[in-house]
Amino acid sequence: MWTDNSPHSGRHSRRWLLRQTAMGFGSVALTQLLASEGLLAAEGAAKPGENLPLDLKARSPQHAPRANAMISLFMHGGPSHVDLFDPKAELTKNSGKDYQGDVGYSFVNRASKKLLGSPWKFRKHGQCGTEVSELLPHTARIVDDICVVRSMHTGHNGHEVSIRYFHGGVAGVTGRPTMGSWIVYGLGSESANLPAYMVLSDPEGHPVDGTHNWSSGFMPPLYQGTVLRPKEPRIPNLVPQAEMAGPVQRANLDLLAELNRRHAALHPGEADLESRIAGYELASRMQTAAAEALDISREPEEVRRLYGLDHDATREYGTRCLIARRLVERGVRFVQLFLGGQPWDNHNTIKTGLPAICRRTDQPAAALVTDLKRLGLLDTTLVHWGGEIGRLPVCEGPLDNAVGRDHNGQGFTCWLAGGGIKGGMAFGATDEVGHKAVENVVTPNDFHATLLHLMGLDHEQLQFFANGRAMRITDGRKARVVREILA
């Protein structure tokens, strides 16, 4: 496939090649190609009532894309937006006083109406002057490249309900394909050697809901996320015994493929049998490709320092962020990082809990954007940082050193960068204390519509037929592309 030794130029050239091959256009310039949107759409869309081919071949998007890969730093648990990205003068001013408005609580038993002003200071940063909390000094340095969305809204306080909303498109419901599945279904894979959808799990364990977070739901398992273990070996059984590698293994796989083809011929129409044949081929190429992609030892010292690999607090998450970059660089379509044990779920002792998780993730997350930009990859790579909910402006429990904040699905913050997102801006707003999104509300479905749009997919047109129904990521509910945040 790509033989260029420099991986970044490799991704571009390979992507270029694929696009050309996929559309049978020879060497027509990219801009011209992208201009011919009608053709693109015609190529990408499936016939009415039919699914796209259930394979991983790279497909042309439905319209001109801005991004061809996405990294999601999923901060589940509910990062406290009023302490991180959404400064509220009213909240600070009235800290300790009772809030007069309605509050939607999760934990009624510890509910309080007492406002809790952020214990941390905010300052304007960058050219754009976006305000960021002192808890995120590294993120503060990249504000000119990111768009802070302060009006996220699920309408549900519960973790699972909102997580499922973000991943599957319908609140509270599992068994649906996740966003990564939809993207890979719509676009196929750019890498012939690595799974198109990869999940980097945390040493502390799986997130709430476990494997549902990367399930392919009613789509074939071909589109589910492949999980990398949090420590070496990140992919078990990756390496064959020395004398069995190379041509010996090739001969093994050739025989296996032939036996499986003969078996499949006796069972026409069984998609699962077909996809398992493809699975072996992918696994075989993964052996070399993944080992190379996961090997960060040859990254230069300054890159390792950038991600904080030289510090205990940041090493683990930094390593995963760096791996994420190496994966998209090599054509992986969708990479998602999870955390174990809900470290953002600061029901109590937020004053120590929140700084700790910020220390762990701030530098690596910012480094990812900086590094992608340095390599010229940010233009085509979407980066997402955010959780499924935020936290309430009022106290959970008494206002003392152990005070915390309860769940808040009514209004919270995420940030996006790269891949056609307008950097250096803040979008939307919550009310005066930060409880509810009131201006330019963005739901998870709007989020899906927008990100799919940037990847060249139309959330209405991208359909999968299952159980006699046309399925969409938004399940037919209203969703809009948030054009205001597009570059």
Added chain:
Amino acid sequence: MLGTACIGFSLFAALVASRPVSPPSGAGSPVRFETHIRPVLRVYCLDCHGGEEKLQGGLDLRQVRLMEKGGKDGPALDKGKPEASLLLDRMKSGEMPPGEKKVPPEQIALIERWIRDGAATLRPEPEKIDPGVAITPEDRAWWAYQPLKAPKPPATTAQDRARTSGDVFLLEALSAKNLGFAPDADKRTLIRRVALDLTGLPPTREEIAGFLRDPSPDAYEKLVDAYLASPAYAERWARHWLDVFGYADSDGDGTNDSPRPYSYKFRDYLIRSIEKDKPLNQLFLEMLAGDELLPRPLKDPTPQQAELLAATMLLRLGPDATAAGGEQVIVADQVMADSLKIVGSSLLGLTVGCAQCHDHKYDPIPHTDYFRLRAIFAPAWNPAAWKAPGSRMVSLMTEAQRQERARVEGRERELVAARDKKAAEWIAKVFDDEINKFPEKERQPLRDAFKAPADKRTPEQKKLVETNPKLNISASVLYQFNQKAVDELKKIDDELAAVRAKKPVEDFVSCLVEDPGLKVETRLNHRGDPRQPKGKPLAPSDLTIAQPEGARSDLPAEKTPAGTTGYRTAWVKSLFNGRHPLVGRVLANRIWLNHFGRGIVESPSDFGQLGRLPSHPALLDHLALELADKGWSQKALHRLILRSTVYRQSSAASADALARDPGNVTYSRFPVHRLEAEVIRDRILAASGALDPTLFGPPVVTPEDAAGLVNANSNRRSIYLQVRRSRPETMLASFDAPVLAPNCDKRVSSNAPTQALVLMNGEFVRAQSIQLAKRVRAEVTANTQALAQAKAFTGPPILPTPAWSYGFARLTPQGLTEGFAPLAHWTGGQWQGGTQLPDPAIGWVLLHAAGGHPGDKAHAAVRRLTVPADGLLELNGTLKHGSANGDGVRARLIVPGGKPGERAKAGQWQVKNGSVQTTARLQGVHAGDVVDCVVDCLETETSDGFEWPLTVTLKSPEGKVLATLNSSTGFSGPSGPSLVAQAAHAIELVHGRPPREGELALLVDFMRLQARQLAGKISGATLEETVVALLCQQLLSTNEFLYVD
């Protein structure tokens, strides 16, 4: 943990979004309150206006009558006048409901149309209604709550294919698509399907042969019965239930994930019960209320009573973090909630847990129903006196065993005393013996010194003790002085060991035991918060919706032998009274699901509005009734299902079936499905012959390596491997073994590259492939069919012809060889004259990969190289002899001489207890030339073991390497049974069938290619085995092996 408490609540709002209330079918069709309007109000309004006792604004929206009456702002509804109806006004303005979630416009429009048309109801509204959101006739109309009635079999056109009444129901849907069942599967496919389905193991060769041979019309039924009678059946079907019950051998308490030492007794109980075909009503009675059947106090449990105690572990199987700290009331509440979910999943098929915090917003399960259900279990769980996992043990020791233990311990003490006494006597005697060896006058001082206590010894005495260690005689050194002492003491020790071995060991069972006479009140927890109980105590009862309308009743009083409340006993009896609408359907569906890989209802634990509708409702009812009619016998239902045509049909889809039923919704062919993780692992072990069929017992520990990978190193069936919730076994997890948090409703079947990697590179699969290759080689000679196929097979040899051969010869006076004869016996590692060494005929001659041993002067050891091509031969090596005894060895290279038939010496070396380099270059050798590497004993063969590994290179005149023919890697044993036959036999062992057309040729080509690629890389002695092992590994990785068809 914190987040889960409120999920039920938030979920309901989500449902509204995912399942909008369906509008009346046509624009002109009438809108009615019960069918169209109330469901909307239930989602958006009734929480505050009717659902709870306190009415917001005094307004109750549960009836049209009450809307007209209105609240403190006046009437909410004016029939026929939408514009004057406050209800509509508040919705339209967005004032109501408060908060983010508003009534969607199309539903507001529907309400408007309804009011304009006169706000009609289907029925007159009663004057009095009970508090809360009542269950309406519309709720009751849901399919799953309908009483079970025998469905009328449809008249179909394709009756000739129907073997059972169930087939008839399926044919109805098939003929609607102008389809029928596929033809019956062939007998081999069928026996494989049945064996894997019923036992989770492949059929043995004997079983296949027997079935194929049996022409009797009931051969299939006999086969089914035989499998149903096997313990493997019970293991397999217990595994299905263990998923639903959330079985694990650990507590799931965070990172500790503490092992649960006695869980396995529940697993074993379940296997035993299923093997006996314990009726499901009895099984569930024992699992949910076994303790109530036992008289108290629990003393001297008989084995039957111990089984009942083990059964009650069902209510203790979920994750349980109560030993790990945290706020006990919350953690314990979570355990109870999980347990109730497990019960709900397995028996009720409803998401009862969604009513933990609030009325279930979609299914008719009021908040109070949830706690009434909990009240059934509350006295057993007794949250006020909660028992953490460690304190749930009941000793299984009987009074007789206790007495026996006391008796044995008494005897133990006697023997120990006797032993000590005897030892002291011997010590004294040996001491005396030893001291008597000293001169007379030294004896007394020595005696005094050694007898004096250590801290009372005078300096002189201390010195005496230090300088005479020999007199420090203790029991442990007696053996150095007196054998008789040792013998006498050992006799006592042996007796002691024998006595100890008979001491009864105290065993325990972990269980749930309700204390007699205990009263535990259950109240509704406000918003599910266990710290906020509210209202009056709730009487225990089954779900309202599961009982006939208007006949909601508390559980009848049930006298139990234990003197407990009897709630659980009464509840289980009511579930299995044959009239419960859910239980029969849920159980029948689960059994069907496990046979076909999919259910009639695809959401086996959710028969509610959020679940999936049954694909064949009449079939489901039919099976549910059959189950009850046959006394809740699982085996009877298995027989019914397995007898049917739908089960026996082929899995190959016809073109028609593919076109008209691509998803196989109508069962137009048997559904192909992947085997579960455990079956894949067990099937591999069965194929290799390594499977250890031992039944029952403590779980086999699955160790975690330094990298955190958990790999089982046992040949037991997978059901016996330890299940740690947080440390899943790598291979099983990669093939979707369930994550038990708390239980698994239904297995998924994923296809990830990690599975391919497990099969390609995983240690388990590789080791089993080698094992299988050994089995193939050992057993192939008995497979006459395979041998015959091999005979008929033509083609070039698969393995390269060995360049080396092994023999012995006499030496001529000139030092040349004559009378070369091959060594006749291969030990598996070396060549020699016969099974015995020295061989009676040729003595000590032997050759192995590195070297060997010559015989006497008349029997030199000869390693013979046959040159494969013309060229120049270079031989380099080191001759080693490692003994100072004897006279060493002599090595010679004997090569073709100048004339045909002539031989010549090309080198000679001699060595004793040392080593010598041997180097030779032979110009102009020709293909077929023979080079003998000869070692003889000189004069005597004493201690003549030698090593002589040779690096041999054949070069062209230009110096290009033509072949590497090293003596060590080129070493090989005799060629085994025909590799073609081995391939045929491997197919039979793996797939249970003979090779298909063209298949053997494919496998032979593969082996030839691999042999060529591996030759020279691995020792020739293992080349054949490696090639067959690679073949076996591929067969074990095929879809044919991983799927049932």
